[in-house]
Amino acid sequence: MFNAFADAGTIPRCYILRRKGASVRRPGAMRVLQLQRCAVLVFVFFATVVQAEDAKVKPVPTPLEVAALKLLVPEPAQGSPTPLQPLSAHQLKSWAVLPGASVVLLRFSRTEAAEARLDVALVQGxxxxxxxxxxxxxxxxxARDLPVLDDGLRVLQPSSEAQLDLAPYRISPTETAVGVRLTTTSSCAGSCxxxxxxxxxxxxxxxxxxLTPIMLAxxxxxYDTHSCGERDSHSDSxxxxxxxxxxxxxxFRDLLLRSSPVHPKRPQLRxxxxxxxYVPDELRPDFR
Incomplete structure (x- = not known):
C-alpha cells in the first residue's frame, strides 16, 4: 500500500516507511544531490552575510585617509620608553572652503601615560x-573654558560621541569656521x-x-524622566x-541660536x- 501511494506521487519515495522495523529507506541519488546543493547555497548565503557585516565594521580606508593617518599619527620611535596613544576611531571629510582641503577628526584611547583625547586637523593636498x-x-x-549659559551642562569628555559638522559657518567675509558635534549623557541616580x-x-x-575653539553651544x-511613585516616565526634547x-x-557676523519648540523666555540667543x-549676550558685561 505504501509503495502504491509512492508510485502515485502522493508521498516521496525516500520518506516511505517499511512495514517491518519502521526503518526509513535511504534517499535516492537525486535527493542526495538536492541536499548537497541546498547545503552549498546555505553556506554561500551565510558567508556573504558575514563578509557584509565585516565590511560595515571595518571599511576599507581610502588612499587619502591612509596618507592622513600616516601624517597625523606617526609610528612610535624605536626604543621609545613611552608608547603613543592608540587610535580608536577617525573621520575624514572634504572641506569645500579650500581647494583640496579635508578635515580629520581623531579619537585616541586612554593609556597609563595619557588621558583620552580628540584631535581635529585641517589637511590639504x-x-x-x-x-x-x-x-x-x-x-x-x-573648549571647556568657552562661555556657556549653564555651566552645569558643560560635561564634555573625550569619550563623548563626536562627528564633524562642516556646514558653511561663515563668521566673516574671509573666514569660515569648522564645526564638531559632541554628544554627552548624564547618568541616572536616585529614586526619581x-x-x-x-x-x-x-x-x-x-x-x-x-584650530582654536571660539564657540560652544x-x-x-x-530629558528622560523615569517613573517615580505615581508619576509616569516621559521624555522632553x-x-x-x-x-x-x-x-x-x-x-565678525553675529550668530543666532534658535530653539524648537520656542523657549518662552529665550526665543533666541545672540x-x-x-x-x-563668541559670547552670548546674557553673559556680556554690558548686557541689559
Missing part, C-alpha cells in the same frame, strides 16, 4: 603630497532620576597653524539651529564676537 595646515591636539580640553543627553556644537577658527537636549545673522560685531571667542 593629494595623498602623495598631503600637508597639515592647522591642528588642535586636544579639542575638548581647549532625570537622565539627559546633550549634543554640543564646537566651532573652531584657523589661527595660524592652530547646546544644539539638542533630551529641545532642538536648536544656528543661523548667521546679518549684523556684525567687530567685523552670540557676539569679543575678539577671541
Amino acid at each position: 593629494r595623498p602623495e603630497d598631503l600637508k597639515v595646515l592647522a591642528r588642535n591636539r586636544d579639542m575638548v580640553a581647549s 532620576p532625570v537622565c539627559s543627553e546633550t549634543q554640543w556644537l564646537i566651532l573652531l577658527r584657523m589661527v595660524g597653524e592652530r 547646546p544644539m539638542r537636549d533630551v 529641545v532642538e536648536r539651529s544656528l543661523d548667521i545673522s546679518r549684523t556684525s560685531t567687530g567685523g 552670540f557676539r564676537w569679543t575678539g577671541t571667542t
